[in-house]
Amino acid sequence: MNRHGPHRRHHCEVARQILVGDFGDVVAKVCLRLLSHGPATLPELYNVFCRPAPGPKAAPVLTKMKLRDSLLVLAQHNIVRFGAKAEKEVKKRPVAEDMRRPPIIQYEASIDEILARPLFPRMLLIVRHRLGELGLEREMHLLLQQLMLWGRLSSERLMENTLKEMNPDLAADAPELTDESRQLHGALSQLQKARFIVQSEVMLPSLFGIDEGLSEPLAMMVPPAAKGKRKRKGEGLASEAMAYGGGGAMGINTPLVGIVGGRAAGGGAGTSVLWRVHLNRFVTEFKHMAIERMVGNQINENAELLVRLALGLTGADSMADSGAYEELFTVDDLKARCPARFPSDEEPVTWEKVCNYLDVMCQDPMCEMASTLNGKYVLKLGEL
Known part of the structure; x- marks a missing residue:
């Protein structure tokens, strides 16, 4: 395509x-x-x-x-x-x-x-699978849901929306929200660190012909209408598009800015960072999970674990156009990321066992994922 x-x-x-x-x-x-x-x-x-x-x-x-x-x-x-x-x-x-x-x-x-939009639920499952051990699964789930719903948000608006979703009956300054706010900040930091969310480009108002001297703040976009909800005749874009402050195109007056960065009413041209779901990161994770499961089915659960850790060593957000992202690593590099014991047989993880599994993967005709070069290995994602 x-x-x-x-x-x-x-x-x-x-x-x-x-x-x-x-x-x-x-x-x-x-x-x-x-x-x-x-x-x-x-x-x-x-x-x-x-x-x-x-x-x-x-x-x-x-x-x-x-x-x-x-x-x-x-x-x-x-x-x-x-x-x-x-x-x-x-x-x-x-x-x-x-x-x-x-x-x-x-x-x-x-x-x-x-x-990618129909795959949003699968993306939430991937985050739970990759980062669930951090104990912030619910917070990360809700943060991602807000970004999937609104497209792009500033950190402040993302936190505010998520706190309202978690506690719709509490005021924004309620003391009960302090601990939850702290956990949300931790979850947001982990999503950023794992690059499941990334900064979005800022779109300047002038690009859409919006007056730079506008004294009122531009409004945020309302999220897509819920499936199955019928629109009244003549409603037009009111339930599906963006409105401007002061009763703009569709008469919706929502404060703050979603698409052009933060700018206070009547203020200067300052902008704030907007965050979005990192599509390429999730596409890469889909591919990696398929590779891991193939190896697990072909060899065993221990080999699947090693492949998962080796894929993490590449540090790639997305594979190259050819499908290959080849980066050398040693047995020591991989062992340093391993748990104390293998999951399938509870045997201790040793240098020799890690080396043996890598050698098996090099020799297996259906799962030729690695090759040695001066004591180093490389995952051949392009061949898969």
Whole structure:
């Protein structure tokens, strides 16, 4: 699949079903245009959706406000990204004019971000499997749920939302929340350390044509409507998109900023860090777990443990395009990460046993995962 150009029809159809279920028809329509036709600038999208077609009763498909709101929703959920249009695609302008004008921005939709949305429950299971021993499973689960629901949030808003979810009847400054807040900070730190969540790029208001001198704070996006909940006629994007402070496009007035970084009402241009779910990290974990289980089925539970530890030694967030991420390690490196005893037979973990398991994996024709080179080993993920 070409991830950088228009996508095939069946990919778009799967994406359409996910987008309609999560955000509604209008947002799905805008995103599918980007998926099927590739990156586009805002004027190009205006020409597609906001200009009436020829005919006596023709009307625009969308208003300019709904188009902009749809892009904001998609960007809030990390589905649409933006960047400056390549110089070769921009018509040559005089130097003086080029210095005055900002770069031309174009928008591109990520099929991966869309197709990953149904896998959110599996991602929560992966975190429990990898970090459950830390004793913060519930806190990490709730933090990730908030990011999956809102797309991207600042640390402050993420903590605030999660505390409300845990204790909806308590005031934000209630003393009972002190211990829970401390545990949430610890869970957030562990998710960041494991790179299950990462910083998101900050989108400047000017990129969407929003007035930089706006005195009221921009509003956060409301989360996707619950499946099965019917919208009232004429509700439009109210349950599925972003509104602006002071009763903007959809009349929803929610304080704070979700997509453009934190900026106080009437304040300067300061921004805060926004966090999001790290999709590539989870995709890598899906692949790693499949490899571990294959080795466990082929050899035994002890070999599965060693492979899991060896995969952790690579420290990779994602595999290379070829599928291989090869990094050398020694028996000592692996033994240092092992528990005192193997899980399947309770035998002590020794240097010799670790070496024997690695040699077996080197020789097994179905599970040729490692090879030796001057006393070092390398996992051949590309061959798998």
